[in-house]
Every structure is written in C-alpha cells, then in structure tokens.
Amino acid sequence: xxxxxxxxxxxxxxxxxxxxxxxxxxxxxxxxxxxxxxxxxxxxxxxxxxxxxxxxxxxxxxxxxxxxxxxxxxxxxxxxxxxxxxxxxxxxxxxxxxxxxxxxxxxxxxxxxxxxxxxxxxxxxxxxxxxxxxxxxxxxxxxxxxxxxxxxxxxxxxxxxxxxxxxxxxxxxxxxxxxxxxxxxxxxxxxxxxxxxxxxxxxxxxxxxxxxxxxxxxxxxxxxxxxxxxxxxxxxxxxxxxxxxxxxxxxxxxxxxxxxxxxxxxxxxxxxxxxxxxxxxxxxxxxxxxxxxxxxxxxxxxxxxxx
Numbered sequence: 001x002x003x004x005x006x007x008x009x010x011x012x013x014x015x016x017x018x019x020x021x022x023x024x025x026x027x028x029x030x031x032x033x034x035x036x037x038x039x040x041x042x043x044x045x046x047x048x049x050x051x052x053x054x055x056x057x058x059x060x061x062x063x064x065x066x067x068x069x070x071x072x073x074x075x076x077x078x079x080x081x082x083x084x085x086x087x088x089x090x091x092x093x094x095x096x097x098x099x100x101x102x103x104x105x106x107x108x109x110x111x112x113x114x115x116x117x118x119x120x121x122x123x124x125x126x127x128x129x130x131x132x133x134x135x136x137x138x139x140x141x142x143x144x145x146x147x148x149x150x151x152x153x154x155x156x157x158x159x160x161x162x163x164x165x166x167x168x169x170x171x172x173x174x175x176x177x178x179x180x181x182x183x184x185x186x187x188x189x190x191x192x193x194x195x196x197x198x199x200x201x202x203x204x205x206x207x208x209x210x211x212x213x214x215x216x217x218x219x220x221x222x223x224x225x226x227x228x229x230x231x232x233x234x235x236x237x238x239x240x241x242x243x244x245x246x247x248x249x250x251x252x253x254x255x256x257x258x259x260x261x262x263x264x265x266x267x268x269x270x271x272x273x274x275x276x277x278x279x280x281x282x283x284x285x286x287x288x289x290x291x292x293x294x295x296x297x298x299x300x301x302x303x304x305x306x307x
Contacts, residue, residue, distance in 0.1 A: 052076070052275035059271065075276035079248060085280070087237060088244030095158040095240055096222040102163045103218040108211065110164065111172030112199055115180075129166045139231070146232055157232045158225065158240070168214045175210040176203065216289070223285060245277045 019027075051059045055070025063069050079085060114122050137145070142161075151157040180203055188198045204211070226242040233239055239247075249270070 048275050048278050052272065052279050054272075056272040059275075072272070075272035076280075078273055079245075079276050079280055082248050084236070084244050085241070085248065088239060088241035091155075091238060092223060092241040095155065095225070096219055098155075099159045099162070099222040100215055100218040102159055103165060103168070104211065104215060106164045107169050107214060108172055108204075108207075109199070111169045112176055112203060114169065114173045115176035129169065133166050143231065152232055153234050153238065155238060158222065158228055162221075165218070168217055172207075172210050172214060175207065179210075180206060219288070220285060241281060245281055249273055249277060 047064070050066075050068045051064055052075055053071055053073065054064045054068040055072050056074070058064050058069040113119055114126060116122070136142070146152055146157055146161070151160065184202055185198055188202060193201070224242065225240060226246075229238075229240045229243040233243070236247075
C-alpha cells in the first residue's frame with residue numbers, strides 16, 4: 001500500500017500564526033514598559049554603587065549620574081578601618097545562620113502538621129496562630145518578658161522570640177496541601193511508614209523549593225534585624241552589623257563636624273559613608289540570592305496556578 005504524503009505542515013509542527021500589526025505594536029509597547037520598570041528598579045541601586053566610589057563633592061553637586069566621577073575609596077576605607085565592623089559581621093553571620101536553622105526546624109514541621117486533614121485540632125490552632133499576626137503585647141510588655149526570661153543582652157534574644165513565623169508557616173502549609181499528593185502518604189502507610197518517616201523520607205526531599213524560599217525569607221529577616229539589637233542588647237561586642245554600621249555613621253558625622261572640615265564637606269563625606277554602608281550591609285544578600293533564585297521563583301508561585 002502506498003501512502004501519500006500530504007503537503008503542508010504536519011500535526012507535530014502546527015503552523016505558527018502570523019502576527020498582525022496590532023500584535024507587533026502591543027509587544028513593542030509591552031517591551032518598552034518592561035524596560036522602563038527595570039530601569040526604575042535598578043537605577044537607584046546602580047546610583048548607590050557608583051556614588052560610593054565617587055568624589056563626595058561630585059555626588060553632592062549632581063555630577064554623578066551613570067558613571068563614577070572622581071574615584072574615591074574614602075568611605076570604604078573609613079568603614080573597613082573600624083574593627084567593630086568585623087565584630088558586627090561575625091555576630092550577624094552567627095545570628096543569621098543559627099536563627100534561620102531554628103526557623104526552619106520549627107516552621108516546616110508545624111506547617112506539615114497543619115496540612116494534615118486528620119489532625120483534628122488544626123483549625124483551632126491555626127486561629128490561635130493567626131491571632132498573633134494581628135495583636136501583640138507591645139514594646140514594654142515584650143521588654144519585660146525578655147527580661148524575665150533572661151534573654152536581655154544575650155544572643156538568644158535574636159533567635160528564640162522569632163523562631164516561629166506564622167506567615168512562613170502558612171506558605172509552607174499551602175505548599176504541602178497543594179504539591180504533596182495524598183497518594184504518597186497512602187502508599188507510605190501501606191509500607192508501614194510512620195508520620196515521621198513520611199515527613200523526613202518523602203516530604204522534605206520533595207520540598208526543596210519551599211524550604212529555599214522560607215530560608216531566604218528568614219535569612220533576610222535576621223540579616224536586616226536592627227530593632228532587636230537596639231532595644232535588647234547593651235554589650236557592644238554582641239551588636240549585629242546593622243547597629244554597628246549606625247554607630248560608625250553617627251561617629252563619623254560627629255568627628256567631621258568640627259572646625260577642621262566645613263559643614264558642607266562634612267555632610268558630603270557622611271553621604272559617601274552612607275552609600276558605602278548600604279553596599280557593605282547588602283553585599284552578602286546580593287551574593288547569595290542568585291543561587292536561590294530558581295527555588296525562589298518556583299516557591300513564590302505556589303498556589304497561584306491550579307491544574
């Protein structure tokens with residue numbers, strides 16, 4: 001039997017629809033809008049970078065726009081010359097890594113428990129969890145509580161009070177409910193696997209995306225934590241990086257506010273130190289984020305598409 005080959009496009013390669021002039025105009029306008037939004041987002045960060053390397057007077061007079069002018073490392077030299085910044089880095093790294101580990105160890109199991117329909121009290125417990133998102137005791141009761149618990153001027157004041165995050169738990173619970181098939185648990189139970197075995201052997205290996213997202217949220221939160229050190233820490237050797245940088249900035253504003261430097265020069269130099277502090281404090285986050293971006297992009301879409 002002879003088969004005749006039909007002319008035209010096969011079913012496996014459908015013919016691409018030709019774009020109309022209105023489609024081309026729409027895509028061009030959309031591309032322009034995206035580029036404008038991208039520039040609006042990226043330019044402030046780029047300006048901070050080039051301003052931190054530029055002459056303070058050139059930045060103050062508006063001469064720095066796209067490229068550094070009057071290359072200067074005075075701000076960075078002043079920041080890095082202060083030995084306190086290395087103490088702040090050490091403390092912040094310890095608080096951030098330990099705090100993130102504790103957050104994950106508490107939040108992920110709780111989210112798994114809240115996702116199980118056979119766990120009867122979960123609605124009442126979720127209500128109690130959600131209640132804490134809208135109501136708190138206030139600053140003074142919180143301070144008195146930390147004092148009674150013996151957490152004042154201790155590294156544990158950065159770790160224990162915020163160990164459990166309700167918002168992060170809700171995100172993880174939604175992931176478990178929508179992305180972990182119930183058939184997996186049924187199969188595991190047939191094989192005699194307990195809840196703990198199911199959680200550690202099956203759920204965790206399938207949850208790398210949400211774990212990375214929660215870890216990133218917690219990491220950024222601990223890294224940027226400024227208020228805790230300001231209120232509860234008195235020992236300078238235990239201050240996190242954010243508070244150390246504030247001390248350096250205030251000290252340099254006072255130091256350069258004397259008769260040896262004019263008020264304008266003092267303000268310009270302080271601004272350069274500000275730009276340098278922004279870079280020093282955010283550089284680790286900018287280095288880490290690209291490695292977690294693929295997980296972050298997947299995690300933030302959890303629950304957005306149902307199929």
